Amino acid sequence: xxxxDLIDPQCIKLELESRKKKELAxxxxxxxxxxxxxxxxxxVKETMMEREKKGSSGxxxxxxxxxxxxxxxxxxxxxxxxxxxxINFASIDGKPIYLVFLLIGPANDAMLHLKILAKLxxxxxxxxxxxxxxxANNKEEIIQAFAEEEKxxx
Numbered sequence: 001x002x003x004x005d006l007i008d009p010q011c012i013k014l015e016l017e018s019r020k021k022k023e024l025a026x027x028x029x030x031x032x033x034x035x036x037x038x039x040x041x042x043x044v045k046e047t048m049m050e051r052e053k054k055g056s057s058g059x060x061x062x063x064x065x066x067x068x069x070x071x072x073x074x075x076x077x078x079x080x081x082x083x084x085x086x087i088n089f090a091s092i093d094g095k096p097i098y099l100v101f102l103l104i105g106p107a108n109d110a111m112l113h114l115k116i117l118a119k120l121x122x123x124x125x126x127x128x129x130x131x132x133x134x135x136a137n138n139k140e141e142i143i144q145a146f147a148e149e150e151k152x153x154x
Contacts, residue, residue: 001076001112001115001116002150003078003116003119003120003123003146003149003150004143004146004147004150006076006077006078006116007078007080007142007143007146008035008037009139009143010031010034010035011031011032011035011037011077011078011079011080012031012079012080012081012139012142012143013027013028013031013079013080013081013082014081014082014136014137014138014139014142015082015083015084016081016082016083016087016100018083018087019085019087019088020087020088020089021052021087021088021089021090022049024064024081024087024089024100025045025048025049025052025066026045027081028048028066028079028081028100028102029041029044029045029048029079029102031079031081031102032044032077032079032102032104037073037077038072038073038077038104039072040072043070043072044068044070044072044104047068047070048066048068048102051066051067051068052066056089056090056091056092058089058090058091058092058093058097059091059092059121059124060091060092060093060095061093061095061130062086062091062095062096062097062098062099062130062134063091063097063098063099063100063101063124063130064087064089064091064097064099064100064101065100065101065102065103065117065120065121066100066101066102066103067102067103067104067105067113067117068103068104068105069104069105069106069107069110069113070104070105070106070107071106071107072104073104073105073106074106075106076103076104076105076106076109076112076113076116077103077104077105078101078102078103078104078116079100079101079102080099080100080101080102080133080142081099081100081102082098082099082100082133082134082136082142083096083097083098083099083100084098086098087100098134099130099133099134101120103116103117103120119153122153123146123149123153126149126152129145129148129149132144132145132148133145
């Protein structure tokens, strides 16, 4: 599966308003709710926060990838957010995050969920990709960055 296939412009938010993890959970889940991709936003948000209690999905270097499995979805969904100011997310390196990728996979397909998560992590090892996302000024530039990375990876 291509990560590009998961990106819906309605689920991209430039300049997130949140400054803390709980606010960010609400803001990211709301992107999926407003686009009609999920129906039970409170349940999804609670699942995300429960997952964060087990360990931060702030992987360092300004990136967070909150990821959950949920019976609320029948296919993998992704929301993307960018923050120029930074968000206190209790990342493993203790630094603020600037890029957030929320992944929600169906409860019955852990293998696909893990494959998508691994592919996204590979993408994020490319500093040019991360830089493109950080410097993007519109949703089209975000989508273009993903398209170029998909092409580069092959």
